[in-house]
Structures are given as structure tokens and as C-alpha cells.
Amino acid sequence: MLLILHAALTWALLGLILTIQLVHYPLFSQVSEATWPAYEREHQTRITVLVGPLMLAELLSAVWLLLRPPPAVPVWSLWLGLALLAVIWVSTGLVQSPLHGRLSRAFDAHLHARLLYSNWLRTLCWAFRVGLCVWWLWLWLGLGLGTG
Template sequence: MLLVAHLIAVSAYAGFQWTVRVLVYPQFDRVPAADFPGYERAHQRRVSRVVGPLFAAEVVTSGWLVVDRPDGTPLGLALAAAALVALVLLVTAVGAVPLHRRQDAGWDAAVHRRLLRVDSLRVGLATAAVGVAALLVG
């Protein structure tokens, strides 16, 4: 049950992250510059309501996998699952969040390009997490 719960958690986050990368962030440059600071702050507030529970589910299930591995679950895969979740959180904390905060002051195309690169990394990590979780479910 834990392995399936983890697969669901990382899959939900990966779906969210792909949506943000492919649909949400590419449209940021369509917001008029004068309106962008308010738009950005609203985005941060609203996205936190979605991503917070997703992150919590990933942290709980990946941590649980490491602390109380189900019988037959390879330690290496459990550690890989936890590491991928940790890396997503790290990239978010040191990459995406500061870039979003910089956009609070106003639209900056260079910051937006960096945000897209950081987000592409998060998409890759989230997708890899789904692959590892699928291997765990086996």
C-alpha cells in the first residue's frame, strides 16, 4: 500500500510540474508588465495551496519508504526515491522560489528564462521520481 501511495504522490506532483512547465510558465510573458507584480504574487499564493500538499505527500511517503521499507523493497531504490524528492525540494527552495521573489518587483525576461531552466530540471527530477516509484511497485 505504501508503494502505491508513493507512486500516486510522485505522479500527482509530476503531473502538476509538467502542467506548470508546459502551460503556466510559458504564459507569464503575456501578462502586461504593469500588472505582472500582482499577477506573480497571486500565482505564488495560489500555487502554494496546490504544491504544499503534494510536497507533503511526497516527503511522508518517501521518508516512510526509507524508515520502514516494505518487505522485498530494495534499499537502493528506496533511497533513490527519497533523494529525488529531496532534490526537487532543494531545486525549488534555492532555484524557483528566489526567482519568483525577484519577479515580485516586476517582469524580468532574463529571470523568466532562468525560471524556465530551473523548472525543466524539476520536471526531469519529478519524472525520474515516477520511474523509480514505478520500479518500486514493480
């Protein structure tokens, strides 16, 4: 059951980051200068309320999977999944969050471009994590553990 929960969280976060990367972030440049600071601050508040609990739950379930590895799932692949999460968390804390902080003062096209470009790292990490989760589920179900 933990593996299914973890996979669902990872899928949800991939959907969220794709929406942000392909829809939301590109539209930042369409917000007027007068309303930009309030818009960016509100974006930060709302996205944190949505993504924060999901990211925390994904991290906790990834650690839990390492402590109780599902049968047939190679432990090295669980470590790889956790390493990808570390990249996501470090990028969020050291790159995306500071960029949002700087953008909250005033829109800057250069900072916006850096946000769009740098966020691809997180997007690709989550996409790769989804691939890992699909593989883990396939291995797990292949043992007949996902039935009954």
C-alpha cells in the same frame, strides 16, 4: 498501501510540474506589465496552497517507505528516490522560490528564462521518481503482495 499512496502523490506532482513547465511558466511572458506583479503574487499564493501539501506528503511517505521498506523493493532505490526529492526541495528553496520573489517586483525576461530553464531539473527529477515508483510497484505486485 503506503507504496500506492506514495506513487499516486509522485504521479500527481509530475502532472503538476509538467503543466507548470509546459503551459503555465511559458505563458508568464503574455501577462501585461501593469498586471504582472499582482499576477505573480497570486500565482505564488495559489500554487503554494496546491503544491505545498502534496510535496510534504510525498516527502513524509518517502521517509516512511525507508523506515518500512516494501518487500522486494531494494533499499538503495528508496534512498535514490529520497535523494531526488532532496534535489527537488533544494532547487525549490534556493532557485525557483527566489526567482519568483524577484519576479514579483517586475517581470524580467532574463529571470523568466532562468525560471523556465532551471525548472527542468525539478521536472526531470519528478519524471525519474515516477519511473522508480512504477518499478517499485512492479516488483511489489510481482511478489503477489498487491493482490488480496
